[in-house]
Amino acid sequence: MIDILARIVALVRKELLALLRDRASRMVLIGPPLIQIMVFGYAASFDLNHVPYAVYNEDHGAASRQLLARFAGSATFSRVATVGSDAALAPLIAQRRALLVLHLGPRFTADLLRRRPATLQVIVDGRDSNTASIALNDVGDIVQTFNRRWAASHGWRAPPAQLDVRAWFNPNLLSRWFIVPGIVALLMLVITLLVTGLSVARERELGTFDQLLVTPLHPFEILLGKALPGLLIGGAEGVFSVAVAVGWFHVPLLGSLGALALGMLLFLFAAIGIGLMISSLVSTQQQGLLGVFLFMVPAVILSGFASPIANMPAPVQWLTLLNPMRYLLIIVRGVFLQGAGAAQLAPQYWPLALLGVGSMLAAAWLFRHRLGS
Secondary structure, three states, X not given: OHHXXXXXXXXXXXXXXXHHHOXXXXXXXXXXXXXXXXXXXXXXOOOOOOEEEEEEXXXXXXXXXXXXXXXXXXXXXXXXXXXXXXXXXXXXXXXXOOOEEEEEXXXXXXXXXXXXXXXXXXXXXXXXXXXXXXXXXXXXXXXXXXXXXXXXHOOOOOOOOOOOOOOOOOOOOOHHHXXXXXXXXXXXXXXXXXXXXXXXXXXXHHOOHXXXXXXXXXXXXXXXXXXXXXXXXXXXXXXXXXXXXXXXXXXXXXXXXXXXXXXXXXXXXXXXXHHHHHHHHOOOHHHHHHHHHHHHHXXXXXXXXXXXXXXOOHHHHHHHHHOHHHHHHHHHHHHHHHOOOOOOOHHHHHHHHHHHHHHHHHHHHHHHHHHHO
């Protein structure tokens, strides 16, 4: 038993040295993950900031000034133009100089003073429907606040229904709190697949795989020696990403660290098995990179990272059950934002464990099959 452990440790040491001694490999392991988490953390956001808007105000009364002052004081909107005719509106939208135009008619203040409804026209660029919808929601919030203040200061009765919005798990609706924990899962998948998906292919390409076969190592020991570096490096990447999410982006970590660690460990087990399957099937590192890419892109798309799984067609939803990243995303976001513990995440643990066992058994069979051929 001691001899077996010594041989496995020696192989793991060889794999780590092969990765860390090569400058290009070090850059792949350290540079891209750091760049990705910073870029995605800041750039990948569903929030709108400094929305460019223009104003066409035909009314110069107090009400229009008060309403426009609320837009001017909002951090969400940035006024880029003031126009004086209908003809000037279309070029602003067509040239993307403004996302929306606020048009107040000549009787806006007069109608409000007479306790009659006043119309605010909002012309929005609808080419990006998601952005337009978010911008219109922000406009609606400002107009509702104006309505309440105007009604209170002018003795109007309160409206029959009042909107009271509460957001659970993300009170300020910061999309960064949703995206950054997902990046933890994404980076773990990328790094683990790269490390394990190229390990056997690199040996074949360099001509050292045949030398490895004549050593006293058994096939299982070789497989285990190829798997452990992925576990160590992928785990280190996960810990680093969690630390950046909490320490740099200030995403709250409300749940159990033990529950998060267990989910990450099971995910690494499944990702390593998939990476070794890819590595066992290919002969060169170029083929290995292609195999990793072919698996990774659908895995990210079908994980719920950006698009909710519930919005996907039913057959595609069934297909996502074979995607380990789907389960890790639920675990990571549950621990970060919901304060979830191991008991609540148990429905995510056992599918990950099954995927890990299945992928490792498949990798072992493919590895032995390639050795036999």
